[in-house]
Amino acid sequence: MFRLAYVLTDLPLVVDEPVDIAVDDFCKLCQLCTRACPPGAIFGEKQWVRGELKWYVDFDKCVPYFNENMGCGICLAVCPYSQPGVAEGLVTKMLRRRERVKSPEDLDGSKHDAAEKIADFAD
Secondary structure, three states: OOOOOOOOOOOOOOOOOOOOOOHHHHHHHHOHHHHHOOOOOEOOOOEEEOOEEEOOEOHHHHHHHHHHOOOOOHHHHHOHHHOOOOHHHHHHHHHHHHHHOOOHHHHHOOOOOHHHHHHHOOO
């Protein structure tokens, strides 16, 4: 079972720029969490949230389902990035894939079916 949590700290943190490791590319193609979410709380496309374009979870749907079932975490369980030892390999593959992509249409997978998209991660 997974628990939702957060950390509070007064530790001084250095503000830096995000590092692009192609996670967005992967999430656009994968969508396992979106399809597996019982209450349909995960959007399949990024949404504008407080001025930022983000992968959005509708907590008005998520939290009631979580509370009624005394937990959930299906999204985390099906996400390939949550599997031990997988994330580093996915990052490497997605960055390599990005380098060989010839057009934005290829990157978002619009020219390929789901089986072809998943097969891309196997190389």
